[in-house]
Amino acid sequence: MISQYRMVLLLVSATFAISTSPILARILSDVPAVGISFWRMAIGATILWVYSKFKPTVSLSTKNRNYTILGGIFLGIHFQFFFESIKLTTIANATFLGTLAPLFTLLLEKFWLKRRIQKNMVFALAIIFTGSVIIVSDQFDASSNYTRGNLYALICSFWIALAFMISENVRKEAGTVTFSKTLFASAAITLLMISFFTGESLIGYSELDYFGLFLLGLIPTVFGHGSFYFALRYIQPTIVASFPLGEPIIASIIAYYLFSEAVGINIVLGGVLTIVGLFILVKLRKV
Template sequence: MKQTGSPEARLSVSRPHPWFLLSMILTGIAAISSASILIRLTDAPPVTVATYRVTLAALLIAPWCAFRNRSTPLHWNGRVVALTLSSGAFLALHFIFWISSLSLTSVASSATLVSTAPLFVALFSFLFLNEKPSKKLQFGIFCAAAGSALLAGHDYSFSAEALTGDLLAVLGAIMASGYLIAGRFARQYLGLCAYTASAYGTAALILLPASLLTETPLSGFSGKTYFFLLLLALIPQLIGHTAFNWTLRFLSPTRVAILVLGEPLGATVLAYLFLAETLTIGKFAGLAILGSGILVSAMAMPSGKDSFDE
């Protein structure tokens, strides 16, 4: 993989034990899987949910970062700042495009199309980072995409409005790929705390004005809704996204994007357990294929091909 910046400025971090890396991945998948359940329990517009999610996460992580950064070296330069701000902007745009698509197209179409993020990560990594995915990784991506489509179901529409929503969902997937690729490079120069606080803060600074410009309400909700908005910031964002941002220091963005596809897998199981949603044969098959795709992709490349050279 091509590098950016001077090698001297990069953080020197030893590679974690594989079992610890696996535990962080599983923690991230479990945490982000709770997002759909928590969103279902809130009584607020989608953009409000996204705004609270990243804003509260940025505010909650800031004090810890202020303390941690006293002893952690920071390697800020123009390129690192640009990468970090770009990552936060991509995250905000991902939420804006994807959430907007939900009001125009079916949930099935939106969920399927936004799950194409690994395809764009692999494509952009090949075009701009000179990374060619192996045949095994390509097969894993195909299985993961097919499994996501089966999980989403067959509720599709071809009206002009629905097609606009589909396009927004694809844009959401592209923004998610940008978020992961920019984060991959930024994490080579910044510790987890500095990077996440900056990226989440940037996303919040974009989503807050967007909420005001679109006259999206940010107050007047019930105590229960505020409680679930707080849980969204704590669990899917602070724990889930931060766990995957940690793995970006050691894994390629393509593999991280595929691992993030564990979200619909986990969300389907949680919906079955806590919301009494039916687990049909099609969904069961989708779970099996998606899980297989994630497993194949995770094992597709030796670990040495993921990390930058230390």
């Protein structure tokens, strides 16, 4: 049994790992969003498939495989919008708005699955909505790339919420490696198809860019998200789900020092409200 101290240390490390995703994407300025998304998923899937060859895992059932493939399609679309938003808006905006999956998941459960919502959850939703509006309304101009990037970040949260909902039952039954390698492979194939439609190339980048893409597939994908899935075996889901909420804060601080991306008071206020609301929502959903 792994000690709680080591698990918390692992979760903190995983949070820092996933926070490198928008930073690496910003550094890869010559690689299109679909290229960043594709190689992140393809490299992550390849690493896990190779690992599974040396440490065999139980295969997914046909039903779970189909759900995982569908979840991978949604995940691929999520990353396309997320990395596109990184190209257009600030890292702070993209990451704060990109953490709204719990909000969209709850709304989908209410209006699609017709599940009841607690009154306290409505309060949390109001806080999240207020924070999101403050962030999106910053320098709002419907024709600007900045505003479009903010909207893309919102859209990416919707798609990851769909991916979570589709994959929810699969994650309870399947092992981390088995589930993740299929999910990432499906996302990579989806992004490959998107590249065909957009006409953007997935090859021909510099050696430095390919190295950055490899790090993107390894650090935030395999180590970061893989650690969160692993931790679910030993720590309550509420605690695990709370740690990724630190990503926007860490990423924004790094972006400030690396790229001189100043964070205005409205983004700080909106970000704090969003994170507080999401934290309350995550806690309530597990009660």
